[in-house]
Amino acid sequence: MKPYRALFRIRFANSLQYRAAAIAGLTTQFAWGFMYILGFAAFYSANPYAFPMTFQQTVSYIWLQQAFMAMFFMWNYEYSIFDSIESGSISYELVRPMDLYSRWFTTTTANRLSRTVLRCFPILIVAFILPAPFRMVLPAEAVRIGLFFISMVLSLGVVVSFSMLVYISAFFTVNSAGTRIAVGVAGDFLAGGYIPVPFFPDALRFAVELSPFGAMQNMPLLIFNGGVTGDALVRGLLLQVFWLVALVFVGRVLMSRALRKVVVQGG
């Protein structure tokens, strides 16, 4: 465990260095968040009852999503991993006495966390002090905040273990750009990155909620804004645990199979 903790600390400190980039990113995210909210506001003013969530819930959803974007969105890949597979420098990693899966899992998690830490607080603070219709509100019950954090950790695990599958697929395809983009976009869409999952047509919504995509950003965001309660909430959390375990298991199996016949291109 100790080397992974060290690795985690290194990656974490490393990404914290890019503070200017984080500030530039912040402005971007504010603007995006506002445009999304204004766009939804236009729909709500047409008919406020046609959506399964109130406008206030949608506003909270979008601000949280912007604040934790680095954590939840699939396209936040760890590009150095793809590079190491494509360039062959993976061979250095293979001779290290560390389990490769855990190693990648650790670095990916550390990077996502550090980027989030840099970005989330300013967004959250501003989102809480904005004028009324655009303000984010805390859930009424304190227990929801606790559940939100638990669900967020699980969802980070699911996102990371899912992107591990994409990294591993690079062993088989050599040039992974296409898979990367396609899986990233499809995943983010199904996870509710473009429009919240409750806005999907019913059949698709049902399927997504059972799939690993429903166990990503969908759960914590809906727990926070009150979009999911009672039995559905418990079931959602259990599904998150299930997918996390299942994805890690599949990832490990695939990885050991890939490593058995890895061919390092010389040079």
Added chain:
Amino acid sequence: MRLYMKFLSMHIKSQMQYKTSFVFTTLGQFFVAFATFLSINFLFDRFDYVGGFSYEEVLICFAVMMMAFSASELIGRGFDRFPAMLGNGSFDRALVRPRNVIFQVLASQMEFSRLGRFVQAVAVLVYAIPRSGIYWTWDKILTLTLMIVCGAFLFFGLYVLYAAFSFFTTEGLEFMNVLTDGGREHGRLPFGVYGDGVLKFLTYVVPLALVQYYPLLYLTGRTDNFLYALTPIAALLFLLPCYVFFRFGLRHYKSTGS
């Protein structure tokens, strides 16, 4: 121009060397656009109108912006990658060659996988045009063409501006994405629905609304004033400050020395 064609065919040939990779990246780009399309679709499952615009009218909006954006991205990719060019010093090589600098940046990169988005936009346009209830006369066809062509130039201008900024920062500036990617992503709805403030900004500061919202009003018969159809041409004025700023940055250019 002949030289540009040479570069064009060179880039096509080099990207065709990796056919599977090209096909997959193009498909990936297709998905990117498709996700936006689907989200419009799902929203209009629950609504018939947004800000008074129908589903088909919104689709025209989406398709126009997507076409303009992907066309400018295909051609102007060199400016998108410009910070990297400054960083690794390959811009210095461009400076010593006896050709126009802008031309060389343009010719340095072309990204044909962006055709994936373009094709999607064309398909959506083909679907929406007969269903939009617009009576297509010559002036409307002209308006639509102007929207797409001038839109592409406007996005291109934004790329040049982005490149010009990086003369001073070396790193690419992420906030420019709000204008380029944001213009495409949020341009799926007519800019008028975002409220007065946003519309004013997009009219007078970064004239994205001039290629989208105002001509759309004419296209859908909400106004008879033919001037609205010509606003995309006015948007071209935006290219001027972009160019001037780029020249200004160029004059202040200091090599990174590597």
